[in-house]
Amino acid sequence: MAEVLVLVEQAGGEVKKVTAELLTAAARLGTPAAVWAGPGAEAGRARLAEFGAQKVYVADSTDFAGYPVAPKAEFLAALVASQSPAAVLIAGTPEGKEVAGRLAVKAGAGMLTDAVDVAAGPDGSALVSQANFGGSVTVHSTVKGALAIITLRPNAVTPQPAAGDAELVAVEFAASDAARVARVVSREPAAKSARPDLQEAQVVVSGGRGTGSADGFKVIEELADALGAAVGASRAVTDAGWYPHAFQVGQTGKTVSPQLYAAIGISGAIQHRAGMQTSKTILAVNKDPEAPIFEIADYGIIGDLFTVLPQLIKEINKRKGL
Numbered sequence: 001m002a003e004v005l006v007l008v009e010q011a012g013g014e015v016k017k018v019t020a021e022l023l024t025a026a027a028r029l030g031t032p033a034a035v036w037a038g039p040g041a042e043a044g045r046a047r048l049a050e051f052g053a054q055k056v057y058v059a060d061s062t063d064f065a066g067y068p069v070a071p072k073a074e075f076l077a078a079l080v081a082s083q084s085p086a087a088v089l090i091a092g093t094p095e096g097k098e099v100a101g102r103l104a105v106k107a108g109a110g111m112l113t114d115a116v117d118v119a120a121g122p123d124g125s126a127l128v129s130q131a132n133f134g135g136s137v138t139v140h141s142t143v144k145g146a147l148a149i150i151t152l153r154p155n156a157v158t159p160q161p162a163a164g165d166a167e168l169v170a171v172e173f174a175a176s177d178a179a180r181v182a183r184v185v186s187r188e189p190a191a192k193s194a195r196p197d198l199q200e201a202q203v204v205v206s207g208g209r210g211t212g213s214a215d216g217f218k219v220i221e222e223l224a225d226a227l228g229a230a231v232g233a234s235r236a237v238t239d240a241g242w243y244p245h246a247f248q249v250g251q252t253g254k255t256v257s258p259q260l261y262a263a264i265g266i267s268g269a270i271q272h273r274a275g276m277q278t279s280k281t282i283l284a285v286n287k288d289p290e291a292p293i294f295e296i297a298d299y300g301i302i303g304d305l306f307t308v309l310p311q312l313i314k315e316i317n318k319r320k321g322l
């Protein structure tokens with residue numbers, strides 16, 4: 001079986017959950033092989049083996065940290081040329097999508113973004129599912145030609161443990177001058193929140209204009225903390241400055257696909273749905289029974305969020321023995 005390359009998402013040697021999802025998807029198309037750009041592969045090896053990586057191609061180069069995405073795309077392009085994989089799977093994060101676009105141009109390959117599922121088509125080539133028009137239409141796509149470059153939406157595929165050897169294969173790599181044109185001059189670690197990452201969280205609690213103000217939005221954080229969830233927000237909230245833009249969910253914000261998405265005081269505009277409609281279970285709290293969010297909600301509570309949420313938080317905490 002041909003190899004399927006998976007670009008590892010990691011931080012300080014800690015392999016991110018989306019990488020396990022990518023490996024699981026890759027196994028449906030061929031033999032999963034991880035690609036590690038930078039130092040620290042030894043630290044992540046066990047986790048890659050746990051999810052079925054047979055090999056780990058490692059370029060232990062500092063170029064990846066010193067420059068934006070261009071060296072990663074070059075490294076992948078070199079591997080595509082030498083290994084002739086059936087497909088390349090990359091996390092559907094802002095960085096991942098940029099790497100994928102550059103790689104597609106370099107490799108002259110077709111690219112499919114924002115996949116929510118991946119399967120082998122009748123001829124064995126990659127068949128990708130994409131949720132379009134706010135999730136109301138599922139499109140199945142495939143690329144012409146031998147190589148498919150696919151970005152997979154985080155949380156869309158459930159990671160399945162599968163034994164792999166994760167044999168480390170060192171690869172010589174030095175970024176070209178062209179890939180060094182833009183360099184990283186400084187890094188500022190994002191303020192570390194105790195809450196899970198928005199795009200990786202199993203539970204997301206999002207607040208909308210119904211919260212009324214930055215102060216009113218605090219009840220969203222309280223519910224999120226009771227559930228151990230990430231906080232999200234509608235654009236109405238981020239545009240008003242009640243919560244940072246980094247937490248906006250939707251067409252022009254983040255795309256999330258958690259086990260549970262709670263939309264609180266959010267009307268359910270198509271642009272918001274585009275970022276959350278593939279959530280496994282949707283709970284809506286809204287005082288307007290006609291709010292469009294109820295059309296896609298699995299559970300709906302019609303009521304004032306300032307009355308509903310305190311009761312919900314109290315009950316959750318009671319069940320937690322708090």
Ligand SMILES: Cc1cc2nc3c(=O)[nH]c(=O)nc-3n(C[C@H](O)[C@H](O)[C@H](O)COP(=O)(O)OP(=O)(O)OC[C@H]3O[C@@H](n4cnc5c(N)ncnc54)[C@H](O)[C@@H]3O)c2cc1C
Nearest residue numbers: 208209210234235236250251252253265266267271287305
């Ligand atoms: C090009 C473009 C891109 C966009 N991208 C995004 C995007 O990425 N993400 C996004 O979210 N939006 C996006 N929007 C904006 C989108 O169209 C909506 O305007 C926005 O989602 C509305 O946010 P909201 O639901 O919080 O506010 P509203 O639509 O004003 O809804 C507020 C809801 O709260 C309810 N409510 C009010 N008070 C209470 C209360 N006390 N208790 C319970 N319920 C209450 C109301 O009944 C109402 O349903 C985009 C728009 C455009 C044109």
